Amino acid sequence: MRVIGDPITAALGGRLPADQIEARKEAxxxxxxxxxxxxxxxxxLLRGDFGRTADNRAVTEVVSTYGVATLELVFWALIVAFIVGVPLGRYAATHRDSGSDVVLRLFAILAYAAPVFFVGLVLKLIFSVQLGWLPGSGRASAQVELDLMHVSPKTNILIIDAILYGDMGHLIDVLKHAVLPAVALGLLTGGVFLRLVRINLIQTLRADYVDAARARGLSARTVTGRHAFRNAxxxxxxxxxxxxxxxxxGAVLTExxxxxxxxxxxxAEYLSSRDFMAVQGIVAFIALLVAVMSFVIDFIVAMVDPRVRF
Structure with missing residues (x-):
């Protein structure tokens, strides 16, 4: 990002005199x-310093301020992905080559391929504008956010803050605001989970130990649930x-x-303002987070599947 130019000229070029831009570059x-x-x-980076924004704000401060909202959105999206992908994938595998299986496979492809912003706009148009069932923007209503600012201890995770506040209306408001963005983002991964569960469960149902379970007279539901589904x-x-x-x-477009x-x-705001240092710092932080999560997932897989340990 620095090869294409310095961030100060990119962000402030044409708005400040050349001598002031040079002075800022020197500083x-x-x-x-x-x-x-x-x-x-x-x-x-090795010291935990991800750089500073054009307004001299530490990227770590930006991450700590706004990152909690993104992690909350990703958490809700993962729940939607599991709710959509795992049961539907299991159903498609147990009804292989049926009409419902074809429909679910097409749904999985569309859920994965559809741009997340397009899905979000469609959901807003239907459930927020036309039906008026759910809010179409923000993490909570303005009054609810003001009330939750005075919660102690404040976690910045609105669902937890709403519980600590002790008002059921505030909790419902937070959950209603999370539905549409979580569904829009969760369908992206839900389609992947659906296809993975389907194909792996089909392969597992062909395994010898599953045939042995059937030979012992176990019901199809028991064979699928106890012997095949967990490995899938x-x-x-x-x-x-x-x-x-x-x-x-996907959270960038969803948000x-x-x-x-x-x-x-x-x-996205930093991209629009051409604050390259802020963009670079946030990308580096996300890359580190993904690497850490991948390591954690590998560790969990080794605990779940003993074959991975050898």
């Missing part, structure tokens, strides 16, 4: 050789790390569509 160390700047940035879920857990990366990238004040929304 930020952007006039030094590019390799020297790169080494300094990498060294800063292992690949879903394995790819979850990559799906979290997909959710984090812009629903005006969800998270890290993705702020990331």
């Amino acid at each position: 930020a160390g952007l006039n030094r050789p590019i390799l020297e700047q790169y080494w300094e940035y990498i060294s800063g 879920l292992i690949p879903v857990v394995t790819v979850m790390g990559m799906q979290i990366a997909m959710l984090l990238s 812009k569509t629903f005006n969800w004040p998270g890290l993705g929304h702020q990331f």
